[in-house]
Amino acid sequence: MRAPFQVLIILYKKENNNFxxxxxxxxxxxxWQFISGGGENDEAPIQTVIRELKEETSVxxxxxxxxxxxxxxxxxxxxxxxxYTWGEKVxxxxxxxxxIKADNFNIKLSNEHKTFKxxxxxxxxxxxxxxxxxxxxxxxxxxxxxxxx
Numbered sequence: 001m002r003a004p005f006q007v008l009i010i011l012y013k014k015e016n017n018n019f020x021x022x023x024x025x026x027x028x029x030x031x032w033q034f035i036s037g038g039g040e041n042d043e044a045p046i047q048t049v050i051r052e053l054k055e056e057t058s059v060x061x062x063x064x065x066x067x068x069x070x071x072x073x074x075x076x077x078x079x080x081x082x083x084y085t086w087g088e089k090v091x092x093x094x095x096x097x098x099x100i101k102a103d104n105f106n107i108k109l110s111n112e113h114k115t116f117k118x119x120x121x122x123x124x125x126x127x128x129x130x131x132x133x134x135x136x137x138x139x140x141x142x143x144x145x146x147x148x149x
Contacts, residue, residue: 003039004086006075006095007048008132010034010140011057011102013118019144020118021137022102023127024056027114031129034136036095038080045096053100058108061100069097069143071136097136 011022011034023032037052039045049066053059074092077085084090107116119127121141128134 001041002081002085003041003043003048004077004090004093005039005045005048006036006080006093007039007045007052008034008036008071008095008097008136009049009053010069010097010099010136011059011105011107012099012140012144013101013103014144015118018120019141020120021124021140022107022116023119023124024109024113024116027112032124032127033129034133046098049098049100056110056112057105058110059102059105065100067099067101067140067143069099069136069139071097071132071139073132073135075132095132097132097139099136099140 013020024035025032035052035056037048039048046063046066050061053061073095075095076092077090080093109116124137125134128137
C-alpha cells in the first residue's frame with residue numbers, strides 16, 4: 001500500500017568548479033523535475049529514497065550517502081494518485097527533500113523519464129516545473145557553495 005508521503009531526490013556533482021544537478025524529463029508529461037516518488041507500506045522516507053533512486057536510475061546508495069534537506073512541502077493527494085487514497089479527510093501529504101552526491105553514478109533511466117541532463121544551478125532553475133523542486137535546489141546550492149558539504 002502506498003504510504004502518505006512523497007520524497008524528492010536531487011543528484012549533484014562537481015565538475016570544473018561548478019556544481020551540476022541531474023534534472024529529469026518525465027515520460028508521462030512534458031516537465032523537468034528531480035527524482036520523486038511515494039513511500040510504500042511501512043517505509044521511512046530514507047528507505048523510500050533508496051528504493052526510488054534504484055527504480056528510476058538503477059543507482060544503489062546507502063543511508064550514509066543521503067543528505068536530508070530542510071526543504072519540504074505538501075502536495076494535494078489528487079495530484080499524486082488521482083484520488084483520495086488515504087481517506088476523504090486526507091487532502092495533502094508531505095514531500096521530504098534529499099540530496100545525493102553522484103560523482104561516479106552510471107544512470108540508467110526507467111520508463112518514468114525520457115532523458116536527463118546535468119545542469120548548472122541557474123539552468124536547472126529555469127526549466128524545473130515545480131516550486132518544491134526549486135526551493136530544495138536553492139537550499140542544496142546554498143549548502144554546497146557556502147558550507148562545502
